[in-house]
Amino acid sequence: MKSRWQRILAGIGVGVLALVAAAGAWVLFQVRAYDASVERVYDVPVPQQVVRSTDPAVLERGDHLARSLGSCANSECHGSNLAGGHPLQLGPLGTVIGPNITPGPGSAAAAYSDGELVRLIQHGIKRDGRSVQFMPCHEFGWMPGPEVMAIVSYVRSVPPVDQTSGKSSLGTLAKVLDRTGQVTVDVARKIDHTRPTDAPITPEPTAAYGAYLARGCGTCHGQGLSGGRIPGAPASMATPANLTPDSTGLEKWTFDDFSKVLDTGIRPDGRKLSPDMPYENLSKTNLLERRALWAYLRSLPPRPFGNR
Numbered sequence: 001m002k003s004r005w006q007r008i009l010a011g012i013g014v015g016v017l018a019l020v021a022a023a024g025a026w027v028l029f030q031v032r033a034y035d036a037s038v039e040r041v042y043d044v045p046v047p048q049q050v051v052r053s054t055d056p057a058v059l060e061r062g063d064h065l066a067r068s069l070g071s072c073a074n075s076e077c078h079g080s081n082l083a084g085g086h087p088l089q090l091g092p093l094g095t096v097i098g099p100n101i102t103p104g105p106g107s108a109a110a111a112y113s114d115g116e117l118v119r120l121i122q123h124g125i126k127r128d129g130r131s132v133q134f135m136p137c138h139e140f141g142w143m144p145g146p147e148v149m150a151i152v153s154y155v156r157s158v159p160p161v162d163q164t165s166g167k168s169s170l171g172t173l174a175k176v177l178d179r180t181g182q183v184t185v186d187v188a189r190k191i192d193h194t195r196p197t198d199a200p201i202t203p204e205p206t207a208a209y210g211a212y213l214a215r216g217c218g219t220c221h222g223q224g225l226s227g228g229r230i231p232g233a234p235a236s237m238a239t240p241a242n243l244t245p246d247s248t249g250l251e252k253w254t255f256d257d258f259s260k261v262l263d264t265g266i267r268p269d270g271r272k273l274s275p276d277m278p279y280e281n282l283s284k285t286n287l288l289e290r291r292a293l294w295a296y297l298r299s300l301p302p303r304p305f306g307n308r
């Protein structure tokens with residue numbers, strides 16, 4: 001006959017097994033839901049009246065956007081010459097490689113029409129009608145039409161580079177965190193495809209224009225910009241800082257401190273920030289954009305560090 005303890009232990013064993021099985025079934029369910037969602041073909045029409053510009057002023061604007069806030073021409077995105085970026089190792093989330101998007105052979109964008117490129121940027125939808133994975137269209141796809149056209153016109157004007165890029169790979173964790181809303185990988189699912197695109201906004205050194213420019217900061221610094229660890233991010237990734245005017249944030253900072261961080265990655269205390277803070281592209285922002293970003297950060301309610 002089994003002792004009382006043997007029966008209790010056997011009971012616990014069965015309980016643990018049931019929990020492990022339930023957790024496994026839950027993960028499997030999330031992965032299946034993810035896989036089904038990225039197979040979905042979206043019924044979002046390709047814009048027809050798309051006219052690319054060759055006006056030098058428009059190309060210059062596109063170049064500026066691609067290097068600064070659009071961050072296309074970033075070494076970890078599509079590379080400074082747009083011929084493909086360095087693989088971004090995201091630990092258990094996977095490896096992301098921004099492909100070659102020059103007009104050359106081996107380019108992921110060469111087969112796209114201009115209208116299809118506009119749809120990709122605004123809706124996160126690839127040529128085949130499925131969602132792009134990882135490309136953060138939800139962070140800049142709201143840009144007004146003329147800004148998107150400036151980027152597309154610029155991308156089409158760069159010298160072609162004949163280079164084939166490696167393929168991104170995705171870990172199970174990335175799929176699960178996407179489904180639970182902690183990271184965005186299945187980009188088109190997170191975009192409201194019926195939303196109107198933003199009206200053009202006049203660049204001014206105001207908090208209103210700063211709020212517009214700061215939309216992409218929230219992915220890392222959190223929606224309230226109070227910083228904290230990004231869920232699922234590898235332990236090697238630096239923790240995004242608190243950008244609100246709190247004592248655990250930028251309370252004591254001046255505009256010059258802020259501008260210097262964007263230029264050099266060096267904080268007022270002399271510490272150099274990790275390259276996980278994208279100052280490579282933020283250093284390309286101009287004075288007016290910095291003044292606007294700073295006016296916006298100063299207008300935020302102070303929040304303690306964390307809570308994202």
Ligand code: HEC
Nearest residue numbers: 214216217220238239240241261267272273274276277278
């Ligand atoms: C890809 C993720 C990412 C994005 C996007 C991003 N940041 Fe950061 N940022 C970081 C990380 C990580 C740190 C902390 C780096 C460290 O401690 O070495 C940081 C630090 C900073 C700091 C320094 C704060 C301090 O106390 O040291 C400032 C200022 C800042 N970011 C501003 C911005 C602004 C403004 C934007 C948007 C225009 C932005 N960041 C977008 C990741 C990001």
